Amino acid sequence: MIACQELSRDVGAAAAFKSLDIARPTYYRRLGARDDQASSRPAPPRALSVAERQGILDVLHSNRFLDKAPTEVYATLLDEGTYHCSIRTMYRVLEEAGEVRERRDQVRHPHYKAPELLATAPNQVWSCDITKLLGPAKWAYFYLYVILDIFSRYVVGWMIAHQESSALAKRLIAETCEKQTIQAGQLTVHADRGASMKSKPVALLLSDLGITKTHSRPHVSDDNPFSESQFKTLKYRPGFPDRFGSIQDARAFCQDFFSWYNTEHRHTGIGLLTPGMVHYGKAEAVIGQRRIVLSAAFDAHPERFVRGLPVPPPLPEAAWINKPKIESDHVAPVEKAAIRGVSGGGHLTFGVVARALHAINPENITKPDYIRPMTTIPFFTNIYTYLDSLFLEYGWIGVFVYPFLLGLALSYLYLSLHDRPGVIKAFVNAMLGTAIVQSLSGNRFGASGVWMWMGVLFATQCIIAVCCSFWDRMGKGFAGTPGSGAQRRRADGVTSDTIRVDMQG
Numbered sequence: 001m002i003a004c005q006e007l008s009r010d011v012g013a014a015a016a017f018k019s020l021d022i023a024r025p026t027y028y029r030r031l032g033a034r035d036d037q038a039s040s041r042p043a044p045p046r047a048l049s050v051a052e053r054q055g056i057l058d059v060l061h062s063n064r065f066l067d068k069a070p071t072e073v074y075a076t077l078l079d080e081g082t083y084h085c086s087i088r089t090m091y092r093v094l095e096e097a098g099e100v101r102e103r104r105d106q107v108r109h110p111h112y113k114a115p116e117l118l119a120t121a122p123n124q125v126w127s128c129d130i131t132k133l134l135g136p137a138k139w140a141y142f143y144l145y146v147i148l149d150i151f152s153r154y155v156v157g158w159m160i161a162h163q164e165s166s167a168l169a170k171r172l173i174a175e176t177c178e179k180q181t182i183q184a185g186q187l188t189v190h191a192d193r194g195a196s197m198k199s200k201p202v203a204l205l206l207s208d209l210g211i212t213k214t215h216s217r218p219h220v221s222d223d224n225p226f227s228e229s230q231f232k233t234l235k236y237r238p239g240f241p242d243r244f245g246s247i248q249d250a251r252a253f254c255q256d257f258f259s260w261y262n263t264e265h266r267h268t269g270i271g272l273l274t275p276g277m278v279h280y281g282k283a284e285a286v287i288g289q290r291r292i293v294l295s296a297a298f299d300a301h302p303e304r305f306v307r308g309l310p311v312p313p314p315l316p317e318a319a320w321i322n323k324p325k326i327e328s329d330h331v332a333p334v335e336k337a338a339i340r341g342v343s344g345g346g347h348l349t350f351g352v353v354a355r356a357l358h359a360i361n362p363e364n365i366t367k368p369d370y371i372r373p374m375t376t377i378p379f380f381t382n383i384y385t386y387l388d389s390l391f392l393e394y395g396w397i398g399v400f401v402y403p404f405l406l407g408l409a410l411s412y413l414y415l416s417l418h419d420r421p422g423v424i425k426a427f428v429n430a431m432l433g434t435a436i437v438q439s440l441s442g443n444r445f446g447a448s449g450v451w452m453w454m455g456v457l458f459a460t461q462c463i464i465a466v467c468c469s470f471w472d473r474m475g476k477g478f479a480g481t482p483g484s485g486a487q488r489r490r491a492d493g494v495t496s497d498t499i500r501v502d503m504q505g
Contacts, residue, residue: 166199184210
């Protein structure tokens, strides 16, 4: 809450909500709650006093009215000429004393907390589930047991059986843990609330192996998303039959499917890598090879990549089941919230500036929605590419200091060529500056980039010329230096009325 308030003063409320991933209604609701807690509401003048409330409780607790509802008590006392309070106030007094509840003995289901599981490497969290495969006849099914690693999406174990059994589930989990060499305290197994997964044999096995187990909430369909997604991939796979003729037929199909899924299927959730690459530590080498191929394609035809050097899809750093939402009360202060991908201890304030300038690596931070449309224009795209390259090579000094020094040097050269530099000299300076930028950037700009830089530098020099003319008309000269501008012209016999900016050369 404090971080969002401080950041909103600098970048605005909308940008602060987007950067901290806080919903606007949540922010204002919690802000209002804090205000309500800070100021206590005064008691209204017509409220019952403490003695009156206690008197109402004594009446309701008396032997005469002990087993009667407040409505009957109210009506009885009213017929006797006595009035204490309304029926609703009686209920309110009883509720404050904790004496109002459902009279019927009904089952009250406990509140199940959503499981929050995080995996940052393979063999940290497994997801288990069972699905039915249609058999050769009506009401005939085969049961497919699948154990999936949620970080790598690798199917570490599977089995097909005629029935759902806790003994079979126990056997599959034990053999899979032995095959993956799982150590005590390393793994968490997440499953639904099926009879097999909640059975006592499976619970005792996991306890003996030192494995933590969690379960989905009742009647919640998205607490086990990885297994459900994998089952959809299986059943929507081309060649998946309507029915299996026998259990041997089902096992043969799943043997081919899981081999393809683990070693050939490029999964969009893990950077278009196969689950086997991620599970066995080959992801970095594959991504490095992809980066080399994209670099070669960019060097061959840079003009075809309007957004700059392409990068391969990154491998996610973590996989969540029910990722917790950021609570405003637990948001870190602005000066301590580091942004991933910004070296040198970059902070969130700089991250917001980086997004505004597009001088950040798109692989690390996604461009905001209010800036992304700008990159569809070639002019802004080339500026983004240039700032991005400077940031990657020189850091923030390159982003801010280098363009300033280049513009200052070109302006000095422009002003030193002639007392009244014209369009031709400004164009020559623009060509010179473009050549400097092109050489320092490693010739990474195409024809559109060259024309863009020439236009920017030419316009900058024209603006400086107009500003210098304005200073001359004010009698100060350029930068207020003695003996310059208007003073030199007066010494040469030229009055201020004859001073004109000759942009035609």
